[in-house]
Amino acid sequence: MKTLFATALLLASWAQAQTLQPQGAEIVFVSKQMGVPVEGRFKSFKLDRFSFDPKKPEAAQMALTVQMKSAGVGTPEVDAELVKPEWFDVARHPEARFVASQVKAVGAGRYEVQGQFSLKGQTRPLALQLALTQAGGSSTASGSFTLKRSEWQIGSGEWADTSIVANEVLVRFKFPFSGMAPL
Template sequence: MSMRFRFLTSTSLALLAAVPALAQQALVPAESSIGFVSRQMGVPVEGHFRKFAAQVAFDPAKPEAAAIHLTVDTGSATLGVKETDAELPKPLWFNVPKFPQATFQSKSVKALGGGRFEVAGQLAIKGTAQAVTVPVQLTQAGGKTTASGQFTLKRLAYKIGEEEWADTSMVADDVQVKFRLVLTGVGKI
């Protein structure tokens, strides 16, 4: 083993040890939810996604170093009505064959105090990515941390509900997204 190789190896290990590792948290799917509320002809209609995943590395003491990545299987969307649910995967709505997942990737996390955070990132749905800022409230109990919040997105910006469904008198452009993500492994807030 050359002296140069030993030096590079020991230097690399020292640098890795000096960089604090972020603990990886685990999502508890059975206790988590991602839902949405749209308005159809002025009437609120609630739905949710049955399948999603989260990769989270978050230290409450250093929120600026957080890394959050969510994936939502668009084919798991349901409004609870068989006929309507059959339309959601089609090209005019989520176009699941071409775009099977929506994603959110954090860019920054800012602490606001009292367990409140502001998470900015890119939300990609149906091939379109938009910058969003999401307010998040963290609460802790029984070794679990719950991240909850809501935000509004413009469905037409993501091409959700095209052609005749682009008429906002039928289906409003604003869609409220609500989430509750239960995680294990998060340090004390």
């Protein structure tokens, strides 16, 4: 019962002002190259809109824009490849964008978010799982989803072979917020 009460208090706090804290915010992508996980990050993104009332999750508003040129794995040669047409084609498609259209509760502090995801000139439906947690005076929205890079023409040409770079790419995100009432 205590957990249910704590979750209710946490969710109630999301109806208050929500201010994204850049420190600790992250969007990470993990792919496998020849079976070895390779982790990268998008260093520049903006949560354009995030409003959430736990009493009405269906009224939530979420929109995120990612600057694709900010992608990097920490290796200069690979980072230089990611902006090229075979990968993210940053010159023609500088941003990726997700706009939520439906949010529904699936458990204590957990939600399924559906919306439209735009990447490399294509827009498609995308569903992701979102968890809301609180520690101290801050709250965090985190979750993940998996993309198949071949469906988005990411890693085309000589990189299309999924035995070299796996087709599935895990994308994880974490957005800490302040301005929440402590539990």
